Amino acid sequence: MxxxxxxxxxxxxxxxxxxxxxxxxxxxxxxxxxxxxxxxxxxxxxxxxxxxxxxxxxxxxxxxxxxSSLEPTSFGNKTLIAYIQEKYHANLQEELPLLAPYITKVARVHGERHPHLLRIQEIFKTLRAELLAHTDDEDKNVFPLILEFMEKPTPELKEQLKLHVAELEQEHDNAGKLLHELRDITNNFTPPKDACGTYRIVYARLEQLEKDTFEHIHLENNVLFNRVRDAI
Incomplete structure (x- = not known):
């Protein structure tokens, strides 16, 4: 624009x-x-x-x-983690509670005529709970562990990180499946022609959530966790 x-x-x-x-x-x-x-x-x-x-x-x-203006793949570990926390974790903590009332309203007003909106509400509720718990675990436990291990590797930290990374990647897969379902049931986030403004906002923000989350997962799985695996 x-x-x-x-x-x-x-x-x-x-x-x-x-x-x-x-x-x-x-x-x-x-x-x-x-x-x-x-x-x-x-x-x-x-x-x-x-x-x-x-x-x-x-x-x-x-x-x-x-x-959308920075290229993080070249960042050092500490900067990359700070970038993930600032751009993606903080964004989720801000966006998910703000988006929730819009989804509730659209499901309540239009759910009878468009039953897939009730499924959207269910998916969002699950995603919100899982993503917030996931990022909280990373912030409080896993990211400090990664930085400690990369600074001074020990056999104990290595075994802890193997378990953590495997678990986080499984959680990423689960989030990805829910987002793929959202895209499917919204016809690629295309609102009906007669959709009201709030209906359109929900679709636009869910599509942005999908984009941000896939970028977020990519940076963790394919950049940060790969560095950990190389060190292990």
């Missing part, structure tokens, strides 16, 4: 920056049925300062750009 300005339509901003939906929801700016108006008009309609609203949108835009 081109330069975001006060004249950009709210709906176009949310299409380009799905996370801006959280900002607009908090500000009670309608990005769905009433989203075909400029940001300036929408902000003024809520008695908000349009420039301040635009500045908040720009922060979201910069965060999104930063997440």
């Amino acid at each position: 081109g330069q975001l300005t006060l004249d950009t339509q709210v709906s176009a901003i949310v299409t380009a920056l799905p996370r801006s939906a959280d900002l607009f929801r908090e500000m009670r700016i309608d990005y769905c049925c009433g989203g075909k108006v400029s940001l300036k008009e929408a902000a003024e309609g809520r008695n908000l300062n349009p420039e301040k609203v635009l500045a908040s949108v720009k922060i979201i835009e910069r965060k999104q750009a930063t997440r």
